[in-house]
Amino acid sequence: MLETTPLPNPPPQGGREQDAARAVKKTPWRLLALLMAMTAIGPTTLNILVPALPALVTRLSTDAGTVQLTLSLYLLSLAAAQLLLGPLSDRFGRRPVVLAGLTLNVIASIAAIAASSIGTLIAARIVQAIGASTGIVIGRAIIRDLYERDRAAAMIGLVTTAMVVAPMVSPLVGGILDTAFGWEAIFVFISLFSIAVLLWALLMLPETRPASVAQMRGMLASETRALLGNAKFHGYMLCGALGSAPFFTFLGGGPHVVVTLMGRTSAEYGLWFMVTSLGYMSGNFSVSRLSQRFGIEAMITVGIIFELVGTSLTCALVAAMPDAGPAIIFLPQLLISYGNGLLLPNCIAGAVSVRPQAAGTASGMTGFTQMAVGAVSTQVISMLIAGASTAMPMAWQMLAVAAMAGVAYVGLVRRS
Numbered sequence: 001m002l003e004t005t006p007l008p009n010p011p012p013q014g015g016r017e018q019d020a021a022r023a024v025k026k027t028p029w030r031l032l033a034l035l036m037a038m039t040a041i042g043p044t045t046l047n048i049l050v051p052a053l054p055a056l057v058t059r060l061s062t063d064a065g066t067v068q069l070t071l072s073l074y075l076l077s078l079a080a081a082q083l084l085l086g087p088l089s090d091r092f093g094r095r096p097v098v099l100a101g102l103t104l105n106v107i108a109s110i111a112a113i114a115a116s117s118i119g120t121l122i123a124a125r126i127v128q129a130i131g132a133s134t135g136i137v138i139g140r141a142i143i144r145d146l147y148e149r150d151r152a153a154a155m156i157g158l159v160t161t162a163m164v165v166a167p168m169v170s171p172l173v174g175g176i177l178d179t180a181f182g183w184e185a186i187f188v189f190i191s192l193f194s195i196a197v198l199l200w201a202l203l204m205l206p207e208t209r210p211a212s213v214a215q216m217r218g219m220l221a222s223e224t225r226a227l228l229g230n231a232k233f234h235g236y237m238l239c240g241a242l243g244s245a246p247f248f249t250f251l252g253g254g255p256h257v258v259v260t261l262m263g264r265t266s267a268e269y270g271l272w273f274m275v276t277s278l279g280y281m282s283g284n285f286s287v288s289r290l291s292q293r294f295g296i297e298a299m300i301t302v303g304i305i306f307e308l309v310g311t312s313l314t315c316a317l318v319a320a321m322p323d324a325g326p327a328i329i330f331l332p333q334l335l336i337s338y339g340n341g342l343l344l345p346n347c348i349a350g351a352v353s354v355r356p357q358a359a360g361t362a363s364g365m366t367g368f369t370q371m372a373v374g375a376v377s378t379q380v381i382s383m384l385i386a387g388a389s390t391a392m393p394m395a396w397q398m399l400a401v402a403a404m405a406g407v408a409y410v411g412l413v414r415r416s
Helices: 015-026 028-047 050-059 064-092 094-113 118-146 149-163 165-181 184-204 217-228 231-261 266-294 296-320 333-353 356-386 392-414
Strands: none
Touching: 028 064, 028 094, 028 118, 028 149, 028 165, 028 184, 050 064, 050 165, 050 231, 050 266, 064 094, 064 118, 064 231, 064 356, 094 118, 094 184, 118 149, 118 184, 118 333, 118 356, 149 266, 149 333, 165 184, 165 266, 217 356, 231 266, 231 296, 231 333, 231 356, 231 392, 266 296, 266 333, 296 333, 296 392, 333 356, 333 392, 356 392
């Protein structure tokens, strides 16, 4: 069984926190499973629609740039909502904000089924993202409520290890549903999944916000200012965001490369995408085993090295064998996604541990930056790859953002 470790900074817990801690200590896997499902809604809802993007151009009588907004605006909304939801969970508690967000996601998913134009679908995706972001940002805050920094990194890695199974198969599921029944079936699937998680949270999610946070409502503004003025917080936040940008670059450019340039089906893209998810899941699993032993700084450093090696290999393979098929871009993703799986949970744990009393706010800022950088990466690569004949623009962009992650970590975290 997993054991909780008391936070180093907050005062002794009150009765409500003791009850929550006892519940976690007694049945940790039940709570972790719920956090996995809550966190999985956002990535699943994002990835499951990706294989259907090329087909939506003709089915909704629009163009590729407009259809891409269902992805990039979803990411931007997923990012912006976390700036609000994190502080709200510090102010009102984790449980009520989670339940409200999951309810909003269900409503938007049902509305998307009936969308008859690209504008309506984009609007539904924006609202859907706001609700889906709840599980991501508050799930991290709940883990930090219960565990100290290095243990929190291990728990975030463990949650993401199992959580990534859903995004791993969702492109395949989305491709099959789109091919067999049309894109509306994708949102039927999302609606049913979201309803199940909402009912699960309603029955089982405890309130974990420390009493010390509830009593310092007037100090939350000063805690936020302290976060914004801390160089190490910015370093963890930027390293996590830029370290995730190779994945988002691949997410935005991969379908065009595989389906349009290489002439493969959306279902085949979904199958190849599982390679990326397997690497990421392996990295997260390594974090759950090794972060407490080696510390988060060592894990972040190794993660950056893996990303730089993988992105450099992608550039070399695309330059040497541009017509070799999906393998030249997907196989190096094993290294890139493994590195991302190592660095991201540790960057998040570092960011939310700078000011533990404002874990929700820190989680929201970190999530916002990650998703905002991701949204920009997907939109930029969609423009760069549109007129290209090979995957080289995507390869160079992945290498550039991985290098920027290393610069952010060395310049802001290590020097601090």
